[in-house]
Amino acid sequence: EESSQSERRSADAERELKHRRNDLEWATVRAPVRGHMVFTEVYKGSSKSRSPIEVGESRSAGADLGVICDSTALKVGMWINESDVRHVRTGQPAVVTLPALPGEQFRAVVSELAVLAVDKNAAISSLALRHAGEAFVNVVQAKLDFVELPDEARRRIRVGFTADVRLELAPASGAL
Numbered sequence: 811e812e813s814s815q816s817e818r819r820s821a822d823a824e825r826e827l828k829h830r831r832n833d834l835e836w837a838t839v840r841a842p843v844r845g846h847m848v849f850t851e852v853y854k855g856s857s858k859s860r861s862p863i864e865v866g867e868s869r870s871a872g873a874d875l876g877v878i879c880d881s882t883a884l885k886v887g888m889w890i891n892e893s894d895v896r897h898v899r900t901g902q903p904a905v906v907t908l909p910a911l912p913g914e915q916f917r918a919v920v921s922e923l924a925v926l927a928v929d930k931n932a933a934i935s936s937l938a939l940r941h942a943g944e945a946f947v948n949v950v951q952a953k954l955d956f957v958e959l960p961d962e963a964r965r966r967i968r969v970g971f972t973a974d975v976r977l978e979l980a981p982a983s984g985a986l
Contacts, residue, residue, distance in 0.1 A: 845878040848969070879969050884956055886918060886973045889949040892927050899923070903978045904954055910971050916963065920977070922953040 841847070853860040854867070869875055886906055890898055902920040927948035954975065959967075 839875060841878050843878060843880065845880040845882075846969075847876045848879045881964070881967075881969060884959065884964065884967060884969070885921070886954040886956070886975060888952050888954070888973070888975050889930065890952050891930075892948040892950060895923075895927075895950045897979055898950075898952060898977060903957075905976045905978070906954065906956070907974045907976075908967065908971050909974070910968070911963070911966060914963070916959060917957040918954040918975070919957055920952055921955040922951075924951040926950075 854863050854869075855861055863869070863875070898920060900920050900923055904918045904920065906916045906918045907914065908916075927950050930947045930949045
């Protein structure tokens, strides 16, 4: 009988251990890709009262914790006025300067050009007000890829930096 009780305690301990391992497995956060974790655009609450999640909060299993930012493929996003978009094409060279890295210039090319124009104020910020004369000015989003970006510069560039872009147009027409 003592042996039977010992076996029961051992079986109970095994079940408890399995249960705790399962809990630990569910509490482990795994990312599908390498990158930097950023806490942006991840919200809690209903659609009527949404607020950003904060560090230290608990989330249910499977809920988003943050966004993984792949900084190995840095891009520059920009908005081009609808009257200027006719001068822009994919593959077009550009020079990018970053106020955060003064005195440095980086080569880039236009990699994407949106097919949909959107209202400038809505594109820039959902909080932007329509100022007199600026309503219904449309813009087109373009994305640029850096060309041969040195690793040392890649380490210093942060996602979200402000960029100044000079698109290189045909020689007779100057720069945009």
